[in-house]
Amino acid sequence: MAKEYSGVNWLPHISVDCVIFGFHENQLKVLLLKFKNTDVWSVSGGFVKSNEDIDQAASRVLFERTGLKDIYLEQFYTFGDVKRNQGAIQQHAKIQEKIGESGVDTSFLSDRYISIGYYALVDFSKVNVSLGQMSDMFSWNDIHEIPTMFLDHRAIIDKALERLRWSLDQKLLAFNLLAETFTMSELQQVYETILGKKLVRTNFQRKILSMDILVRLEKRYLGGAHKAPYLYRFDAKKAKAYLSEVEL
Numbered sequence: 289m290a291k292e293y294s295g296v297n298w299l300p301h302i303s304v305d306c307v308i309f310g311f312h313e314n315q316l317k318v319l320l321l322k323f324k325n326t327d328v329w330s331v332s333g334g335f336v337k338s339n340e341d342i343d344q345a346a347s348r349v350l351f352e353r354t355g356l357k358d359i360y361l362e363q364f365y366t367f368g369d370v371k372r373n374q375g376a377i378q379q380h381a382k383i384q385e386k387i388g389e390s391g392v393d394t395s396f397l398s399d400r401y402i403s404i405g406y407y408a409l410v411d412f413s414k415v416n417v418s419l420g421q422m423s424d425m426f427s428w429n430d431i432h433e434i435p436t437m438f439l440d441h442r443a444i445i446d447k448a449l450e451r452l453r454w455s456l457d458q459k460l461l462a463f464n465l466l467a468e469t470f471t472m473s474e475l476q477q478v479y480e481t482i483l484g485k486k487l488v489r490t491n492f493q494r495k496i497l498s499m500d501i502l503v504r505l506e507k508r509y510l511g512g513a514h515k516a517p518y519l520y521r522f523d524a525k526k527a528k529a530y531l532s533e534v535e536l
Contacts, residue, residue, distance in 0.1 A: 298335040303403045304346045305333040305367070305441065307448035308354065310412035310428060311465040316481045317428040318445055319353070319417065323438070324424040330438040331445065333403070346406045355416040360409040360464040364451040365444075368402040372440045407448040409464035453482055460501065460531065463522040469505060471517040472496070501527040 308319040308331070320329045334349040336342060343363070351357055417426045429435070431449060434442055455461050462478045476492050496502065503523050507516040 297338040299338055301401055302336050302342075303333055303401050304336060304342065304349055305331050305403045305405050305444050306346055306350050306353070306361075307331050307405065307407040307445055308350070308410060308415075309407060309448075309452065309465065310410050310415065311478055311481065312412040312428065314477050314481065315430045316465075316478075317412070317430055318434070319415070320427050320429050320435070320437075321353075321419065321423040322425040322427070323422055327436060328438050329427075329435050329441075331441050342404055346404070350406075350408050352420065353418055354408075354410060355418065356410060356414060359411075360461065361406055362408075362451075362455075363404060363406050365405045365447050366402060367405060367440060367444060367447075369440070370400070372401075372403075403444070405444050405448060407452060409452075409461060411465070411467060413467070449482075456482060458534075460522075460527050463527075466522075469519045469521050471519060473517060475520070499527075499530050501530050 310317050310319065319332060321332060322329050332349055332353040334345065334352075336345040340348070343361075346361060346363070347357075350359070350361060412428070419426060431445070434445060437445070452461065456479065462475065462482065465478055466474060472493055475496065476487060476489065479492065480487055501523055502520040503526075505519040505521060507518055
């Protein structure tokens with residue numbers, strides 16, 4: 289039976305958690321939200337309405353927090369450990385008191401919840417963060433500087449990063465974190481940041497160009513023509529052809 293909270297029927301014991309990655313100032317960052325009047329942070333999550341698909345719920349949560357649609361969103365793991373909600377009753381009670389909802393019956397929030405994890409890749413410059421009713425602050429944190437997190441949300445971030453690293457070449461995901469046009473150096477910085485290691489420039493460029501998934505544009509002017517790097521644009525059609533060959 290669906291649970292009613294704030295006038296909406298939600299599916300019991302199921303939630304979605306979205307790890308939102310963005311690339312800014314040569315750092316891979318994750319969007320975090322802080323519960324009102326606490327020092328507890330979380331990823332962007334929410335419940336599933338009784339009349340919507342799981343993927344629709346994740347897209348809705350993502351849109352409500354970032355104002356963005358039609359961005360890369362992938363389901364990567366289901367978190368169903370029995371121990372994941374240990375301490376949930378106390379945490380929820382404390383948070384409810386801090387945000388001024390101590391009189392609202394949200395006891396169902398402390399039931400065991402299975403959370404379906406998604407990660408999203410966004411253009412950092414296009415995100416317009418909306419806090420929602422339970423948060424009073426947001427932060428884009430470097431993946432190496434994660435604060436105290438709600439329940440198992442740190443594990444959710446770590447698993448999302450693991451999946452992202454694995455999928456870099458298999459799904460060409462790095463391009464979702466870049467602007468429409470970029471230099472080869474900027475692309476390499478994204479790869480190095482996600483992988484957590486330095487790459488040899490010549491080898492990296494040779495590898496990327498051999499995929500034939502980019503369109504080279506004019507040079508970017510930096511005050512000296514001989515130093516100006518080329519700009520590139522990701523070609524979705526070429527990428528689709530390349531991935532289909534790889535799968536074969």
